[in-house]
Amino acid sequence: MLRTLGGIATISGLLVVLVYQVTRPIIAENQRVRTERAVFQVVPGAVAKRDFVLTDQGLQLAGGGAQGETVYAAYDDAGQLKGVAFPGAAQGYADVIQFLFGYDPACQCVVGIRVLKSTETPGLGDKIEKDPAFLANFQSLDARLSADGSGLANPIETVKHGTKTDSWQIDAISGATISSNATGRALNQAAQRLVPAVHRSLDLLQSPPQS
């Protein structure tokens, strides 16, 4: 009995390891392509990217053993910094929604948004991914640094549909209030943390990528 069970376990182990070894590089490549595509979507005009990690000492190039949130700096053809893509997350209606936001340090504004993972209700909450009027909020959303450089001058907030008055406000989708609010919350939390760090490390970010 033990011999049979041991034999079956051995066969299973071999098969799983074999498939894992074969598929691992393909899966890693798929994930890299997906992240890259998302970064280039949230930062208009970008063609190359470099990964940075947010640590207590500010931003550092990824790969040096530093641990923390990953931030993607995106560059155009000439190696000029076009913007920074950073992740954000907040509790939505069904589950935590994960976003990638694009930030342009030159205009101090948010320039793009993309939903990475969401289980919001189809037809209602998932409008935050494709509703053109809602996405227009993120073409140049004011995210100015406050005077002391510790956060945003004006916290980003979601307001009721049709009542947007200031350039740092997000006009919610009527019928998808919870998902719209989650978008604003995720962006505000992530930007309060990341925008000061980006401006502190702007020299490092602007140094052209080595090809």
Place this chain on the structure above:
Amino acid sequence: MAQLPSRQEALTLDTFVRGLWKENPVFVMLLGMCPVLAVTNSAVNAIAMGLATTFVLLGSGALVSLLRNWIPKQVRIASYIVIIATFVTMVDYGIQAISLDLYAALGAFIQLIVVNCIILGRAEAYASKQRLMPTLVNALGMGMGFTLALLSLGAVREVLGNGTLFGVQLFSESFQPWVVMILPPGGFFVLGGWLLLFNWLRARSERKVLERAGVRANAG
């Protein structure tokens, strides 16, 4: 070592077709309702789920059938679960390698193939007693039956709920999609509709057989 009673079955066309019609896992045996209702919100998801399940059916059926004389009766369920879990893990990695979007759409339901009653049921009721070839043919039939059932739900739900089929727009912009159809209640509505149709067809063919027999009896 305890031998299971083995009544070998000859390999016939019926071995394959049974899974498609007479013993269709979804419409007749009503097994595996969890993926049937959950991932049939589009035709592509339905086909992917059906093919993944077919692969696990084939792989686990083959291994169970090959090892049937060595697996002791007392630990057979544990052995079947380990074998099934192996193939599910392989499918899991395979789908991630094929497309991460598809993997995200199918979500937890790939891992849940492990507890799909169709697969354990086939291992216990068929693969553990039959030779390799009939097992493979039967598993293929069952898998195709499951895939067809998922596709018939997925296609109806995608057309009504999203106005598309395989992602291709079918109607003009003025079509207002029936969103409830791709939400969970739509799964129950469409499944109910198909079950109604299948049972009506079956009842009708049984009545015809009876009528014919009655006519013959009267004539004789």
